Amino acid sequence: MSVTPAHLRTLASRAEALTAEVRALCESVPAGSPESEQLAEARQAAQWLARGAEDLERAAADLARFQVQPCRMPWSVCPEHGNTLSSAAGVSTCRVCGRTWNYTRMSQPCQEPVTWKVFDRAGTETRMCDGHVLGARAATQGATFIRLDPAAPHP
Ligand SMILES: [Zn+2]
Ligand SMILES: [Zn+2]
Incomplete structure (x- = not known):
């Protein structure tokens, strides 16, 4: 089985979902309460998870770029507008x-x-x-x- 950008994007969206869950949990506790202070590590973890999701998205984009073939038509165009x-x-x-x-x-x-x-x-x-x-x-x-x-x- 070969890795596709879609695999990486799926993992990225799971990391995003996990980030949101951890953040929601931290925000369910009133800010400034003693309990909230104990959640500093969890808030940090949410940041790492968010960062991980971004890195996975980037890896998916890199892999997608690597796997595509270039067009190789012998003349150039604007990638968005064509022969302009x-x-x-x-x-x-x-x-x-x-x-x-x-x-x-x-x-x-x-x-x-x-x-x-x-x-x-x-x-x-x-x-x-x-x-x-x-x-x-x-x-x-x-x-x-x-x-x-x-x-x-x-x-
Ligand atoms: Zn082209
Ligand atoms: Zn253009």
Whole structure:
């Protein structure tokens, strides 16, 4: 069995739930009472648990990034807006959001994670990122777009 980001996210949400339970327990005691002072360690524990939940979320995100394949389309796009880039003086700018990229990144195959499978009318499969799918939707007719499950590792 291989570890997926979903496994880590499940553990993270259990740690979050535990954090909330410990905090609720500590807050059920009136602040400033002698009993409340005895719960200092428990409050500390809640902080560690919250921290653990965050670390697990981060690990899930890292693993997800590691497991996805890059898109590798030979030209670059804005990851959010698609074919909206204009280039001048070594800098590419998205005409919609104004984000800029330098020429080094723009001249390399797309490094955004693959999130879609696209089948053209002949049934040829291409895997692309969100940005490239936006451009492909505008440019191709009769293609089928299938969103990949972000939690599943891609073969
Ligand atoms: Zn943009
Ligand atoms: Zn791409």
